Each structure stands twice: as C-alpha cells, then as structure tokens.
Amino acid sequence: MKINVIIADDNSFIREGMKIILHTYEEFTVSATLENGLEAAEYCKNNPVDIALLDVRMPVMNGVEAAKRIAEETDTKPMILTTFDDDEYILEAIKNGAKGYLLKNTEPERIRDAIKSVFNGHSILQDTVLDKIKDSLFRPAEAAHQIDESQFTERELSIMSLIxxxxxxxxxxxxxxxxxxxxxxxxxSILGKTGLEHRTQIAIYYITGKVDNGR
Incomplete structure (x- = not known):
C-alpha cells in the first residue's frame, strides 16, 4: 500500500518539484498539490490522505493553522516542510498537531524517511530544528504544568526539561x-511510563503536554 501524500505550497516550483521527488520513491503517491492551507484542510476533509506536507507561510491560511484544522478534523497527519525555522513557527506547529517539522534543504532521502516515520505513528523533528527551540521561552516551571507530573519523579521531570x-x-x-x-x-523509565519511543518524542511531550499516539 502506498502512502498518500498532498503538498501545499504557494510556490508552484516547490510544489511540482517535491511531487517529482516523491514520485521517484515507490512508497508514495501524490494525490494533490495545493496553493494554500485552506485548500489543504478542505482536501483532507473530503478525501483520504495519509500525510499533508505544508509550507508555513501561505496566503489565505498558513501551514500552522492548516495543521491544526487537519489534526483536529481529519485522520491525516500534517507535517511542516518549509524554509522557515523560527522558534515561534516550530513551537506553534507542534502545539497545533504537526507530526513533523523539516526544512526544505533536507536531503530527499531524509524527507522520505521522515514521511514514512510519521506515517508509522512517530513524530519527527530535525536536529537543527530541535536545536532552534532548546533555548525557547519554555522554562521548566512553564512547561511542566502541561504534563501529568504525578507519574514522574522529580529527577525524571528535570531530565525531561533538559531533553x-x-x-x-x-x-x-x-x-x-x-x-x-x-x-x-x-x-x-520515562519512555516506559509514556509509551513513547525516543527522546525527540519526550521533548515534544514536555513542550505540548500531549503523548503522540500515532493517530
């Protein structure tokens, strides 16, 4: 079974270029290329889509807003694929349901692997993206209240904040x-208590308070 992908980007060159790249891999089929987030959200509501690749800055509706709608209203997993690595965009995208955040200069093979990983229920952040948010405004006291502290020891909470x-x-x-x-x-121990599989998911859980169960 192929992974059904849509691509939303206001740059037609990027849209069609990414479509050509994905079609070189037998795992994917690209069912639509769209110009903005609203078109992507509506398409996902009306059609079966596995993964929605979304640019951040788009007219009508940006990728962060589209990710929120898609995550809340459909079974599609939204991923951000963009040139913008601003802390604000990254954090908002994750909080709004994006399962991955990749930069467009990522090698095609890594994009392929990331899409497959998200399809299989994981969340993906590039190391360079994770580095961007490590000095974000999410201080331990602000972040920890979003998670269920009762199931963790004080030491585990400290380690989660540092991750x-x-x-x-x-x-x-x-x-x-x-x-x-x-x-x-x-x-x-943290992975066992949360059912998560790797440290990137711990970081996302600590920031958002949500366990990514691969919906």
Whole structure:
C-alpha cells in the first residue's frame, strides 16, 4: 500500500518539484498539490490522505493553522516542510498537531524517511530544528504544568526539561551530577511510563503536554 501524500505550497516550483521527488520513491503517491492551507484542510476533509506536507507561510491560511484544522478534523497527519525555522513557527506547529517539522534543504532521502516515520505513528523533528527551540521561552516551571507530573519523579521531570532544551545524555549527566548510565536508565523509565519511543518524542511531550499516539 502506498502512502498518500498532498503538498501545499504557494510556490508552484516547490510544489511540482517535491511531487517529482516523491514520485521517484515507490512508497508514495501524490494525490494533490495545493496553493494554500485552506485548500489543504478542505482536501483532507473530503478525501483520504495519509500525510499533508505544508509550507508555513501561505496566503489565505498558513501551514500552522492548516495543521491544526487537519489534526483536529481529519485522520491525516500534517507535517511542516518549509524554509522557515523560527522558534515561534516550530513551537506553534507542534502545539497545533504537526507530526513533523523539516526544512526544505533536507536531503530527499531524509524527507522520505521522515514521511514514512510519521506515517508509522512517530513524530519527527530535525536536529537543527530541535536545536532552534532548546533555548525557547519554555522554562521548566512553564512547561511542566502541561504534563501529568504525578507519574514522574522529580529527577525524571528535570531530565525531561533538559531533553526539551536539546541537551545530550552527556550534558544532562554533567548538569545533574549523575552518570550517563543513570541518565539512560531514567530516560528508559520515562519512555516506559509514556509509551513513547525516543527522546525527540519526550521533548515534544514536555513542550505540548500531549503523548503522540500515532493517530
């Protein structure tokens, strides 16, 4: 079964170029190319679509607004594919239901792999995108209240906040004065409690308060 994709971008060159790229992979079929977010949201409401690739800045309705509508009103998984890596766009897109945030200069093979991963129920943030939000305004006290703190230890909450800021296991260990092995054990515990599969999903969960169950 092929993954059914739509592409929404106000630049026709980008739309058609991405369509050609995706059609070089046997896993995909591109059922529509659209000029704005409203067209994408309406198309997803009226047609079966697996993945909606959305630019951020589009007329009529931008990609962040379209991602929210698509996530709330359809079974389609929205992904942002854009040239803009502003913190505001990234955070709003994630909070509004985007399952992935990629930059257009990403290699085609990585875009392919990201689409397949989102289709299979995961959330994807490029390392460069995650780095952009690690110094965001989401301080621990502001972010943690969005999640169910009762199921986590104080140490686990501290580690989640540092993961959300883009810290590596080594950096977390130095910050908290614990071994890397202990850090890894805490992360395994967090993954087990949330049902998540990797640290990027922990970061998204900590920021949004939502467990991505692959809807």
């Amino acid at each position: 959300a800021k883009g810290f590596s296991n080594r950096e977390i260990s130095k910050q908290l004065f614990i071994s890397e092995g202990t850090t890894a054990n805490y992360i395994s």
